[in-house]
Amino acid sequence: MMRMIRKTGAVLRLIAMFNKELLMSSVTVLREVLRPRLNIRPGIIKLDTELRSDFEITLLSILICLTPGTLTLDVSGDGKTLYIHAMDINDPDELAAQIKGSFERAIMEVTR
């Protein structure tokens, strides 16, 4: 029972966080698009994930994709690494850490 409640909480947290990310980065991307001169630094970064099951990886990828500004480009053959195309990279490591810290954590809370 407790577990159920905990899970539900985790799911709700995930959704809330996602919505926040969605709105915020949407605004960012839309601003970039509307700017007369492009001022972006795109690129592909590597993200080593601790998630293992197909479902987890898929969920993470989808969330990354849904969030404006990032796009899951591929998953390595062993499923341990995600390659992410990002629209504006200030610091690649920071970006990776941010994703890990937010989405990956939240997902793990839901699935484990």
Add this chain to the structure above:
Amino acid sequence: MSVIHFVIILPFLFALIVPIANKILPKVHTGWFVLPLPIAIFVLLLSMIPSIENGSEISGSLPWIPSLGIGFDVYVDGLSLLFGLLIAGIGSLVLLYSIYYLDKSKEKLSYFYVYLMLFMGAMFGLVLSDNLMVLYAFWELTSISSFLLIAFWDRRERSRYGALKSMVVTVCGGLAMFAGFALLYVMSGTFGIRELLETIPQLAEHKLFITAMLLVLAGAFTKSAQFPFHIWLPDAMEAPTPVSAYLHSATMVKAGIYLVARLSPVFSGHAVWLWMVSGVGLLTLIYGSYRAIKQTDLKALLAFSTISQLGLIMSLLGMGSAAAFYPGTSQYLFFAKATTAAIFHLINHAVFKGALFMAVGIVDHETGTRDIRKLGGLMAVMPITFTITLLGAFSMAGIPPFGGFLSKEMFFTALLQIRELSFASMQLWGSLFPIVAWVASVFTFAYSLLLVFRTFSGKAQFEKLEKKPHEAPLGMLIPPLVLASLVVMFGLFPNLLSHTLIEPAMAAIHFTGLQPQEQFMVSIDMWHGWNTELYMTIGVAIVGTAIFILQRRAAWVSKPLTNRVSLSGAYDDGQRLLDNVAGRLTRLYMTGSVRHYLIYIFLFLVLSLGLTMWLEGAFALNTEGMATTSFYEAVVIGALVLSAIAVPFANSRLMAIILTGMAGYMVTLFFVIFRAPDLALTQLIVETVSVALFLLCFYHLPKLKKELVRLPFKVWNLLIAASVGAVMTLIALSASGSRKFESISDYFIENSYKLAGGKNIVNVILVDFRGFDTMLEIVVLGIASYGIYALIRLKVKEDENDRPLGHDGMKYDVYAGIRSNDVILRTVAKLVVVLVLIYSMYLFYMGHHHSGGGFIGGLMASAALLLLAITNGVDKIARIVRVDFKRLTAIGILIALLTGTGSFLANVPFLSHTFGYFDIPLLGELELATATLFDLGVYLTVIGVASTILFTIGRDK
């Protein structure tokens, strides 16, 4: 059915029996089986003479196609009796002759006698018919049996050539005659010959009278080898000699004469008839006789002689028709004498020419050649044959006291008389007739002498021959001997025939113009005193002998007048030309290019529709009552047009496919805008599945070449495409502007739920109101899937070298994605597939009331399967989903069918549906409509079809 019918039918029966008899008794010469038949018929016909002589007719009828005015009606009058006797009489003699002429061990005799019996029956039918169409039937049959007989030795090129030529000419004439008969029917309302003769008065008034006459004459002239249609007869001499004697001199070629005589009462009295018949006859007479002199082959000589003699008879019939200008007067009999001459000469010719052919056949048979340049001096070794030839030839030359002399005298008389005719410009041109005829008679005299003396007298040169010549066996000599004796008899006792045959025949030809109580009294006398005719004959003899003597020395006599113009050559050239023109023309437009064919079709469409539109003033633009256009709709139209126009510019396959898909989506949007949700759904799914199919089928093709074509090619294509588009638009505008009726849609709206129990009207129409359409439409899908399956799987061995036409074959690129990780797709797809499958069932089930239905549901399910296949590979799917989709299709169709078939038991119309609310245990109240069951069939079929197609292609290596 009468005895006359038997006369006609028996030969055909014999034709059937001959092969059997031949099998049973192979040792007996087949000729013996059939010989009794003509003899019996001859006797039978002879026995009819007395009653015919008394002016009565024997007739019988047998209905065939009475509604079309065609009956197998037969009758015997003087004319047909005369011909019948000829056919039976000469037929008997020829048959006897052929038994000795044709070697049992070397020839396929059963074929020969079958053909001959066919011919004989046809000939009897021709002269005994009382119905023009039946006459026509037998007429063609004589041509055909002649065709077969000429080609009896079919390995010979010349035989085949001659056979075809004779058929071409005579069948063409036959067709003209057929048209003429049809015209006569249109004018008179009957095909009955005797009935026709009764309608004569009003016939001549008809505007098509002359046309009909000329058409009938075309038939007569071709059959009777009149100039310029005579060309087939010399080549027909490739036939075995009995055939030449029988068909090509005595009987078949006289069919034209018969026809002219038979229809003379209809047409005579008309200037065109008079001129055509007598003019063409005379022309033929002189041409044939002139050409005969030039021949070195005995049979060719006889052929031209036959042509010439037929011309003579023809011209006499023509001159006899002048009598019709004086019906009911004494002049009538005066001119009718020409007809008497014609009949008399017809008999004479049959007799002497038959004898001559047989004699020549004997010469050929015994010496192995018919070339007079190799022959000579046969008199000593073949005295009987010589005698026969001499008698026949003298009769032909018109030397007294033979029959030929008498008929020629009568001929001269007719020629001199015709000048007295005050009609038809005869007074002006009639004087030419005797001159022409006299010249021709000279030639005739000359070639008759040639025939006899070149062959039988002079220096013997047996060393040039293949065999050592000797007299023929008795059986072969008897028939010509009989004929030769007839030659003598008819000369000495001409009136032997007068009352028995000639008078009745005259009566048949000239039955209208006589004065009351008057009848033909034919009396032929040997001596008329020293009249013009006799002087003419003496002249003929003198000049003719001179030519005979000159013939060896003076080249101008023996060489053709000119080498350049030859009618037979013209036939060959014409045939070649026709083949050439046909070939050139056909190959010109039948290029094998589908593009060309389409261009013809579209051009025709644009021209015909455009022209009609213009002529009919059909264009009407009536914007009243049209729906308004909002801005976004205009934008959507723009998007559709844009994506459509972009396709031809696409430079990759995928691009072209994508743009087409795009246009499809825009069409979907239109369906939404115009409130057709079911359509939109269907279009969407179909479009997507189609795109998938396109990708499936075209993945291995080389890069789409930019169409390397000249500009004109494109411009031309564009021009045609645009004009078709323009025409379609114009019609659309005019049609929507000129709607005159309300559609029947209100009925569907009112009754869809009330009577058919469904709220989705489109679906109700599909499964109920027009459920039959739908049933067939799933059949179409099913067939397509079976076709595709067979197309891909079945590989029949071909004998040709099985290598592709083209250039580069298939290229497989190494793609970079072979090893990529599909974890995301696979995970999501599992969910999606389950969702979509459930949704598809929902769509299917709700279809009767909401949008959806069997199709949409089925297609949706197939889309799910497609996704599954994309993500997991085809083979795996095949392992998991153990369904034979081809059978699923069949099951679907079967279900749809069976819901309809219940109607047979309930005795209601096919596919009638019922619906109702049933209380089903556990499920509670449930609406159950048989229409839903029908739709289930549709649903399953669609899944089966789509899956069959996808997986068949997907698994093709």
Add this chain to the structure above:
Amino acid sequence: MELYMSLAIGVLFTVGIYLILSKSLLRIVLGSSFLSHGVHLLLLTMSRLKTGAPPLLDEKAEAYVDPLPQALILTSIVISFGVTSFLLVLAYKAYKKLGTDDMEELRGNENE
């Protein structure tokens, strides 16, 4: 609306026929798709583009559009789908066996 639709239909026919007249099999097959689009819109246009509710009785509208042409179009769409699929596979097979997708190379009048 009918006016513009008629024009659009004309364009669809033009494009369809233009494509069908080209050499490449793929273009020809695509052309047939355009032809059927044109024809289907024509059926719709000919039924009068009057406004009314979709022919679903649940919509409880005063007037409905003419449902009959919709049923006809549906039938026609399905049939063209079957035929196009067949044509497509035929083209595929022909290419595999004959080694060309150029209709002009497939005249072959003379070698028979």
Add this chain to the structure above:
Amino acid sequence: MTTTLLWVSLILLSLAILGALYRLLKGPSIADRIAALDTIGILLLSMIAVLGITTGTRAYFDIILVIGILTFIGTTAMARYIERGVVLESGDDGTNH
């Protein structure tokens, strides 16, 4: 008011479709075109939702779902095509190992 707003939305969406069509035609890569087509599908779906409101027709909501499904399948198929050159593979699964 509402009507105007909805009509403006419709116009905006149809313009967006035109824009996407531009990308579809322009390319340059095939992936660009696929993306454009995918976008068009989504826009179409949105537009139909709006149309459903303006015409008061629920029947269109089915179309929305179906477009959603099909856009996905279509994009998947095409992406698979440019990545691997085939849409359906005969191997046991997509990875072809």
Add this chain to the structure above:
Amino acid sequence: MSLEMMEQIIEVVFAILILLGAVIAVISVLGLIRLPDVYLRSHAATKSATLGVLLILLGAFFYTWFVHDFFSIKLLLGILFVFITSPVAGHLNARAAYRSGVALWKGSVRDDFREAIKQERQLEIEEIKNRN
């Protein structure tokens, strides 16, 4: 405030929601047009699929719920479905682009993927060699 007014206001609110979605859609299509490479354009494209469509469909959902008094499960399902599939589609397409050799925009600052692909290729070549 009368009930009628309330209703009207609600109507307008949802209509504005829809309009907002449409505006976002237009902007993201602008991105689809403007942005320099396929990957960036994919970012923009995903936007109309997420925020834009979310707003429009939600607007439509509520609109039918409150105005037409009809709770459409299908619309909700539709939203859910688009949310699940659209990112996957974007991912597949971008990956396909990369693997079929579409270059990154020259202004890109980093590419971690190139190395991985190279290794994958190497592996493949070795495998083929071993097989022979």
Add this chain to the structure above:
Amino acid sequence: MNNLLVLPLLVPLFTSVLLVFMRRSILSQRWLSGASSLAGVAIAVSIVIHVKKDGVQTLYMSGWAPPYGIAFVGDMLAALLVLATTVVGSFIVFFSMGSIGEERESYFYYPLLQFLLVGVNGSFLTGDIFNLFVCFEVMLISSYALIVLGGTRLQLRETLKYVIINVVSSALFVAAVAYLYGVTGALNMADLFLKVAEAGQGGILNVIALLFLIVFSLKAGLLLYFWLPGAYSAPPTAVTALFGALLTKVGVYALVRTFTLVFGGMPEVTHVWIGWMAGATMVLGAFGALAYKDIPRILNYNIVISVGFIAFGLATANRDSLEGVVVYLLHDMIAKALLLLLGGLIIRAAGTGKLSEMGGLMRRNALLGWMFFATILAVAGIPPLSGFAGKLLIVRGGLEGEHYLLTAVSLATSFVVLYSLMRIFMAAFWGDERATASATDTRKAGLLLPTAGLMLIVVAMGFGSEWIYEFASEAGRTLLDPSSYVQAVLKE
């Protein structure tokens, strides 16, 4: 209500579906196909008898009366054509058993053949213009599959052309239906008759009529026959015979039906076009028959010629000529099937279709030779065989209608028919014996019996012309005056 009318379509449909399940057992496929074909004949006979006794029969599908539902209408013309179809179909089924080969037999040959019959019979029986389209499609898609079945290079190539042309013509068909619906709002043909008459056929309706003319002419091979010679030379003999006998006739039937019923009102526009097209078809067809020296093409151009001839009868449209059209159609279905089967046998026997490479077959297979010879005569309309009565009626009608030029052309081309076919006969059966290495023995009962059966029918039809005419004239009456048809359908 008369469910009997749908049986000519249901029986083959059931059969074909069941045959799908029997794919592996060729023997049972043969049995079922044969039995069902014979059942089809029996049904067709009983329909003819019904129609003869009780007049035009109708069946309202699903019980919806026209103009709302689809009506099947069995008038005498339809009934007779269905009978001819089932007869030809049966003989070809039996011929196929001995000739088509197990490979094709196990890949849906028999089901496809039955499906084709479904489409053909449906086309004859339906009284709904859109349903006619659907039936056409059933027939066409089966024909696509049959023509390419086996997938030889020639088949693939020619099928492509055939399909492309037919796709275009199908599109035009639907467009024509759309236009017609736009103006009249009707689909049922009897209803259309009334509405077109009421609206007055001038103007746009004539344009639409012409579009229908083009569509059906494409199917019939009237002037727009370019696809035909190639397509029909690709598949095995049995299939070619089936097509030559049935498919073009369906197009001809559609022409006859629409231009006597729906668009019969303005012959001075429509029928003039038909007349010109008929003349051009006969002439060009005749040229084609003379142009080639190989059997398939000569025979195929002969198909074209006869289409032109029948269309000539339609263009004349008086009593004689319309009766002639019916009689000739019946004859041509049977006789063309026979001709094409025999042509195929000759090719087998000689191992080649080229006239220059064959000869002397008479000494190897005389029965074949004589059957071919007699068939030539029948096809050329020589009495007393089957082609004569129809030819006479059409010619007589043409003369009555004062179409002298066309009559002349038709007679001239009927000569070309005889001539071109006789050339085959002479080349194949006469002369020295010659054949290529791939020649096979054709003296097999499985091949000769079905052809001999058809031969007997051709002969019997000729001698029994009166009997046939009795039925055909009734069909002709309906064509001349469609009121009985319309009354039967609309029950007014």
